Amino acid sequence: MASKYPVSKQILMAVNGDEAVAYAVKQSLVDVVAAYPITPQTIIVEKFSEFVANGEVYTEFIPVESEHSAMSACVGAAATGARAFTATAANGLALMWEILYIAASLRLPIVLAVVNRALSAPINIHCDHSDAMGMRDAGWIQLFVENSQEAYDTTIQAFRIAEDPEVLLPVAVNLDGFFLSHTLENIRMLPDEAVRAFLGGHRKVHKTYVDYLGKEVEVKLDPANPLSFGPLDLYDYYFEHKMQQIEAMKRVPEVIRRVNEEWYELSGRRYGDGIIATYGVEDAEVIVTVLGSTAGTVRSVAKKMRKAGRKVGIVRIRMFRPFPFDELREVLKDARVVGVMDRAISFGSYGPSYLEINAALSELKSRPVLVNYIYGLGGRDVPPNLVERMFEELLDVAKAGGTAERLRFLGVRGNV
Amino acid sequence: MEESREWKKLPIAGLPYKLSLEYRTGDWRALRPVIDYSKCTSCMLCWLFCPDMAILWDGKKVWINYDYCKGCGICEHECPLGAIRMVPEGGE
Numbered sequence: 163m164a165s166k167y168p169v170s171k172q173i174l175m176a177v178n179g180d181e182a183v184a185y186a187v188k189q190s191l192v193d194v195v196a197a198y199p200i201t202p203q204t205i206i207v208e209k210f211s212e213f214v215a216n217g218e219v220y221t222e223f224i225p226v227e228s229e230h231s232a233m234s235a236c237v238g239a240a241a242t243g244a245r246a247f248t249a250t251a252a253n254g255l256a257l258m259w260e261i262l263y264i265a266a267s268l269r270l271p272i273v274l275a276v277v278n279r280a281l282s283a284p285i286n287i288h289c290d291h292s293d294a295m296g297m298r299d300a301g302w303i304q305l306f307v308e309n310s311q312e313a314y315d316t317t318i319q320a321f322r323i324a325e326d327p328e329v330l331l332p333v334a335v336n337l338d339g340f341f342l343s344h345t346l347e348n349i350r351m352l353p354d355e356a357v358r359a360f361l362g363g364h365r366k367v368h369k370t371y372v373d374y375l376g377k378e379v380e381v382k383l384d385p386a387n388p389l390s391f392g393p394l395d396l397y398d399y400y401f402e403h404k405m406q407q408i409e410a411m412k413r414v415p416e417v418i419r420r421v422n423e424e425w426y427e428l429s430g431r432r433y434g435d436g437i438i439a440t441y442g443v444e445d446a447e448v449i450v451t452v453l454g455s456t457a458g459t460v461r462s463v464a465k466k467m468r469k470a471g472r473k474v475g476i477v478r479i480r481m482f483r484p485f486p487f488d489e490l491r492e493v494l495k496d497a498r499v500v501g502v503m504d505r506a507i508s509f510g511s512y513g514p515s516y517l518e519i520n521a522a523l524s525e526l527k528s529r530p531v532l533v534n535y536i537y538g539l540g541g542r543d544v545p546p547n548l549v550e551r552m553f554e555e556l557l558d559v560a561k562a563g564g565t566a567e568r569l570r571f572l573g574v575r576g577n578v
Numbered sequence: 579m580e581e582s583r584e585w586k587k588l589p590i591a592g593l594p595y596k597l598s599l600e601y602r603t604g605d606w607r608a609l610r611p612v613i614d615y616s617k618c619t620s621c622m623l624c625w626l627f628c629p630d631m632a633i634l635w636d637g638k639k640v641w642i643n644y645d646y647c648k649g650c651g652i653c654e655h656e657c658p659l660g661a662i663r664m665v666p667e668g669g670e
Binding site (some may be wrong): 203267269270330368370371372373380389391392393395398399400401402403405407578 | 583584585594597
């Protein structure tokens with residue numbers, strides 16, 4: 163199918179992942195950006211403040227004094243009906259934590275770029291997913307991208323997903339620190355007018371019926387139709403309000419699938435079904451699941467091994483929240499062994515996606531053997547030979563029919 | 579509250595569907611302020627200091643709206659004439 167904007171009508175730019183996000187925000191008619199710089203997210207804020215200084219955007223840029231304030235300012239802005247964006251990483255995201263829950267509970271469609279970085283201590287500026295996993299229960303949609311092109315595409319899509327009347331939840335776009343944020347890549351951007359049309363122009367505020375006003379009103383701070391955001395809500399109604407958030411999450415996958423397809427019609431690019439992206443899974447004995455940029459390495463190793471006749475496949479999980487239980491059960495059910503790669507660990511437990519996939523497969527009568535690989539903490543490199551060794555280990559587990567060693571560590575020095 | 583709504587029938591985002599006036603916070607009160615009008619000079623300091631706007635002026639005198647007075651006792655503390663006394667609810 164020919165896309166509406168073929169490659170010849172797109173703009174080719176050599177940018178790093180952070181700049182790709184900044185350009186996406188520039189094109190997305192964002193009213194307010196409130197941000198505080200932190201490595202490796204800094205370039206997003208730097209680049210965007212250049213657009214502001216040059217008068218290339220009309221956005222109100224608020225250089226706040228902390229990430230807690232950055233998210234608070236976005237909450238305030240979004241509550242007035244503005245389209246709001248911020249970006250952070252690691253400890254900055256941890257400082258936002260309290261307000262992350264408030265943004266989601268107030269159903270404010272804020273978009274946040276998380277440039278994944280390890281949490282302190284010891285202090286480390288390089289990539290892992292422990293920052294993102296700290297916010298997994300906050301009520302945000304979480305998407306993980308594989309490359310800078312996808313970071314650009316997904317940032318624009320995130321506004322559409324967040325603002326969809328069926329959703330109305332904030333979206334975190336995760337891109338791996340340094341591997342993506344600071345690595346130059348050729349990406350293709352759509353013209354401004356294409357992005358604007360895709361987003362339907364400025365943010366449209368949803369409406370709700372309010373008894374004491376006796377009518378449907380836009381859910382925003384407006385003196386003409388006064389509403390209270392976030393007042394006391396005790397045991398009499400808090401539970402009901404949480405039910406609405408739970409239900410809203412259920413509607414997210416369908417919207418992400420639809421937006422992924424629409425983007426494909428526009429740009430010629432799509433990422434699996436928007437939820438997971440697979441390679442070689444149809445006849446695979448061993449399937450590895452992974453989030454983020456490592457998927458590129460794992461896929462290239464899988465390709466090489468398949469050429470040598472080894473039955474291996476890969477599933478990249480693009481949507482982590484809501485978690486794609488049904489999609490993963492469907493794609494993993496016939497594998498003999500599933501290796502789950504996690505770039506984070508819940509201390510005293512397993513990696514976060516291992517626990518979820520274990521739950522996804524629990525209702526199968528005959529289920530694959532699951533092995534959890536913790537990898538890449540603090541930015542530790544995962545070269546192809548290491549990934550190949552992991553596949554070989556998993557093929558051995560398939561041959562043996564099981565393993566007692568369910569939690570493994572890829573690329574750490576010393577015996578476990 | 580006179581009714582309990584199920585979750586599908588509530589406005590989203592925790593927005594209240596009733597005005598705060600309908601929440602009678604006076605029932606939180608343990609101590610009730612009582613004005614001795616023989617001492618009160620209508621200086622309005624209690625009206626000024628009341629954090630709940632539960633002390634009102636009717637044009638002739640101040641009075642306390644017990645629907646919203648939480649019984650914090652600030653009015654008693656601020657009254658320069660000792661004209662307000664905190665009385666236990668259910669007592670006297």
